[in-house]
Amino acid sequence: MKFRTLILVVFILLVAALAALNFEEILRPTPLNLGVTSVQAPIGLVLVGLLTLMIVVFLVVLVFNQTTHLMEVRQITREANEQRHLADKAEASRFIELRDFLQAQLQVAAAREQEISEKLHHRMDNLQERLTVVIEQTGNGLAASLGELEDRLEQQFRRNPDS
Structure with a gap:
């Protein structure tokens, strides 16, 4: 309970x-001046x-204020949920x-x-073709050199068969 x-x-x-202790005094009739007329009534009971009545009016005002506050809180909560929903949609949109x-x-x-892979394959194919040509040329050159050496050796062997 709050303080x-x-x-x-x-x-x-x-x-x-206090009212219970002085209940006899509360019920004792006294003259009351109502401005226009005077009446005989228990002043304590009237007070x-x-x-x-004042407590009841206070409670009614309190309940009204609490109800108004709760309705405002619900409205704000609903608006906050709508804003959160819009923010979630915007965030989802940004993610998309x-x-x-x-x-x-x-x-x-x-x-x-x-594209790079195709260029690389093309270059590799060109290099392979060039390498094949170079290897063939080298092979041909070696074959020619060997053939020439063989011819020289045969000529020299024919000239000097004894050696």
């Missing part, structure tokens, strides 16, 4: 106890009735845009990689 509520309850109990951007970039990178 203010506790003080209010204690105060009401003290007033009720307790006015106090009770980011995903699409990344996919486009990946496709560009894949195309670039494919």
